[in-house]
Amino acid sequence: MTRVAVLGAGSWGTTFAKVLADAGCSVLLHARRPELAGTIGETRQNPDYLPGIRLPDRLRATADPAEALAGAEIVVLAVPSQSLRANLGEWAPLLPADAVLLSLMKGIELGSTKRMSEVICEVTGAGPDRVAALSGPNLAREIAEEQPAATVVACPDRERAAQVQAACHTPYFRPYTNADLVGCELGGAVKNVIALACGITEGMGFGDNTRASLITRGLAETARLGAALGAEPTTFAGLAGLGDLVATCSSPLSRNRTFGERLGRGMSVEEVQRGTRQVAEGVKSCRPVLDLARARGVDMPLTEAVVRVCHEGVPVPQMVKEIMSREAKPE
Structure with missing residues (x-):
């Protein structure tokens, strides 16, 4: 035993x-x-x-x-x-x-x-x-x-x-x-950040198209960072990548999605933290994830937007406007 x-x-x-x-x-x-x-x-x-x-x-x-x-x-x-x-x-x-x-x-x-x-x-x-x-x-x-x-x-x-x-x-x-320990760990860390973004848009009243777009582009961010750190690309199409991302971004049981949803409804980070016992890992991890990406020259706009809301006081509507007004480019 x-x-x-x-x-x-x-x-x-x-x-x-x-x-x-x-x-x-x-x-x-x-x-x-x-x-x-x-x-x-x-x-x-x-x-x-x-x-x-x-x-x-x-x-x-x-x-x-x-x-x-x-x-x-x-x-x-x-x-x-x-x-x-x-x-x-x-x-x-x-x-x-x-x-x-x-x-x-x-x-x-x-x-x-x-x-x-x-x-x-x-x-x-x-x-x-x-x-x-x-x-x-x-x-x-x-x-x-x-x-x-x-x-x-x-x-x-x-x-x-x-x-x-x-x-x-x-x-x-x-x-x-x-x-692939690197890829599995990155998938688990970054999905919490993307789940915050999904929760924010849910709290603002947006629907399935928005969530699907965030999940897909969030997966692209994760895969770019993984490639820079030597992860296997196939990992992000598996359970530790896409599987975890879909569950965490979609379920009301997800702490990070729920935290983001409350932000989207107008609560401050401090107000949400005071009202919950559970830890939403993405709130603290979003900043080091972005630091890691910048050190490797990896573009992660969704992660950057979550950092700006959670740690720089940027209003949620402004975050959405900034993401949607980014320069158009090939997928």
């Missing part, structure tokens, strides 16, 4: 811990707050982030990271992207020497513009062959309800990718493997 530690008891961390347990793994879920860990153990539910979903008996919870990590063969990192470095600084001395380090995070680090796998390698000293990422159209609530879904386990080491694949394969959750 594979021993797995899941560090982060938010909605996606808890859901993936359930998937792992349903797949037959022995799972310890780390919650930073002892009261939440106790509640999960006593009620078999995470009422804060996944109310109404019963968690398997094979899944246990703890507030002690040392207990969670002891003997783990796979360590799943499921914290907000911008807090990863600080959290890993605490956890690194406790990590088992040969465990696979699996990132569930979809973001780019502020300041460094590093992908999450790069942060993991830098902080822990782990070789790139030990680091994997999970990415795909994986809205937590639907998977927790055991609605059929697929995902990608990306890792340059095929044996480790297969190890993670086997650990999370259930009748309702189908993982594929992919060696």
Whole structure:
């Protein structure tokens, strides 16, 4: 029985811990707050982030990271992207020497513009062959309800990718493997930014043509950045590219789309942040994504527009006007 530690008891961390347990793994879920860990153990539910979903008996919870990590063969990192470095600084001395380090995070680090796998390698000293990422159209609530879904386990080491694949394969959750870690991580990070744009236009009352246009041009932006960073072009046509982008831009369960929708209805970024408990990764990641693109000479107008709204105070109607008035050119 594979021993797995899941560090982060938010909605996606808890859901993936359930998937792992349903797949037959022995799972310890780390919650930073002892009261939440106790509640999960006593009620078999995470009422804060996944109310109404019963968690398997094979899944246990703890507030002690040392207990969670002891003997783990796979360590799943499921914290907000911008807090990863600080959290890993605490956890690194406790990590088992040969465990696979699996990132569930979809973001780019502020300041460094590093992908999450790069942060993991830098902080822990782990070789790139030990680091994997999970990415795909994986809205937590639907998977927790055991609605059929697929995902990608990306890792340059095929044996480790297969190890993670086997650990999370259930009748309702189908993982594929992919060696293109760069492309899968970029797809997961940029789609949150495009989902903000889709949400903004939804909040303004625009319809399917607008959303389809943003998804398509957003995919083009992602693929351009991926090409500049050495990703495989085919990755962006798969689950970690187009699949994740469509789900996140279209579903009301998407945090980023919902955040954007509230902006489109006239709320400020600060007002939306005060009214939500969940983290919308695209709000913070849009700026480092744009920095990364500019450093590589890649044009990303939708990402730039989201940055201007979220961080430069540009009114939403002006953002739309600027995008639509860009110079006409071939697709």
